[in-house]
Amino acid sequence: MICVRSELFDVRWLGWQSNTVTLQRAGWQLAVNHDPCRFAYQLSAYHPDAGLVMTSRFLDAAHVNEHALRRNPFGHTGRLGERPCFDMDHVMRRGDVLRTYGHIEPTQWMAFDARPAITECTELSFEDATSFFRPIAVPEEKELIVGPQTVDEALRLILELQKGDQARLREKARQGAARTVHAQLVSLAA
Numbered sequence: 001m002i003c004v005r006s007e008l009f010d011v012r013w014l015g016w017q018s019n020t021v022t023l024q025r026a027g028w029q030l031a032v033n034h035d036p037c038r039f040a041y042q043l044s045a046y047h048p049d050a051g052l053v054m055t056s057r058f059l060d061a062a063h064v065n066e067h068a069l070r071r072n073p074f075g076h077t078g079r080l081g082e083r084p085c086f087d088m089d090h091v092m093r094r095g096d097v098l099r100t101y102g103h104i105e106p107t108q109w110m111a112f113d114a115r116p117a118i119t120e121c122t123e124l125s126f127e128d129a130t131s132f133f134r135p136i137a138v139p140e141e142k143e144l145i146v147g148p149q150t151v152d153e154a155l156r157l158i159l160e161l162q163k164g165d166q167a168r169l170r171e172k173a174r175q176g177a178a179r180t181v182h183a184q185l186v187s188l189a190a
Contacts, residue, residue, distance in 0.1 A: 007064075008116065011043065013054060013088035020114035031109040034061070043086040044109060051094040056086035 009020045020030055023045055033042040040058035064084045159166065 008083060008114075009043070010083050010085035011045070011056070011088060012085055013091065019083075021116065024114040029111065030114055031111045033109045035108075041086075043088075045088075053090075053092045054088040055090040056088050059084055059086055 011018050011020060011023060020043075024030060026047075027049060028045045028047050031044045031046075033044070034040075035042065035058065038058055039061045041061055041064060042058050043056040045054045046052070
């Protein structure tokens with residue numbers, strides 16, 4: 001199956017509108033940040049010759065994913081004007097300082113190529129998607145028939161059968177408990 005590898009996104013700033021492909025053709029370098037806590041994407045664009053950096057507001061990832069699911073394999077939704085749009089709200093020139101709340105982590109930003117490219121996509125059938133599931137090994141059920149004795153009698157019988165082992169296990173537990181340090185308190189006061 002053939003599909004388009006890169007999504008086309010609209011970009012707006014102060015009444016001006018473009019898209020990621022046009023920006024890249026005009027010399028802008030693009031990067032995206034996926035914030036898993038907000039479940040949102042943020043776009044940043046940098047133009048080296050103009051000395052400008054633009055950063056968008058966060059765009060809800062559910063909207064982006066819904067758009068991707070609606071489109072056909074060639075990247076068109078069949079409905080105009082419904083592409084996800086990044087609204088740029090910060091623009092910086094060389095020498096500007098932007099004060100933000102929180103911490104901006106450069107490693108969270110990933111550069112991407114906005115040019116649409118046709119690529120091979122694999123189709124996954126329901127049978128393929130479920131092929132790695134295996135039944136859990138469940139032990140065979142054994143029927144347990146208990147006589148008419150009471151719980152106390154059954155417990156007494158079990159302890160009687162384990163008497164030799166119980167004495168050895170209790171002695172081993174006592175010896176191990178005496179030698180094992182489970183926690184140690186250290187005073188930090190000087």
